[in-house]
Amino acid sequence: MLELKTRKTQIKLTPETGLTILDHALKANVDWGFSCTRGTCARCRCYVAEGRELLAEASEAEEDRLEPEELAQGYRLACQCVVKEVGTISVTHKPYF
Ligand code: FES
Numbered sequence: 001m002l003e004l005k006t007r008k009t010q011i012k013l014t015p016e017t018g019l020t021i022l023d024h025a026l027k028a029n030v031d032w033g034f035s036c037t038r039g040t041c042a043r044c045r046c047y048v049a050e051g052r053e054l055l056a057e058a059s060e061a062e063e064d065r066l067e068p069e070e071l072a073q074g075y076r077l078a079c080q081c082v083v084k085e086v087g088t089i090s091v092t093h094k095p096y097f
Helices: 021-027 060-065 068-073
Strands: 002-005 010-013 045-050 075-077 089-093
Touching: 002 021, 060 075, 068 075
Parallel strands: 002 089
Antiparallel strands: 002 010, 045 075, 045 089
């Protein structure tokens, strides 16, 4: 189960391996703010509350854009963050602005 939360919405869907968190949000018509899809704008930034181990490791773009402490705390870029294994994942949209 993949739970996606934004300020306005909270939905649950079935995660698919190989897709990013942003891919899932867009497929489900969730209004998940984003812009570049390349890991540079950080508008898609999110907090992974549950299931961090089910996601692929941070991409180079995420390592460049996010502070090491943010990554350690569970912040990711939804456009870069790929589901690696199916299970319970909970992600909240947390852009800087
Ligand atoms: S959409 Fe720009 S960093 Fe994800």
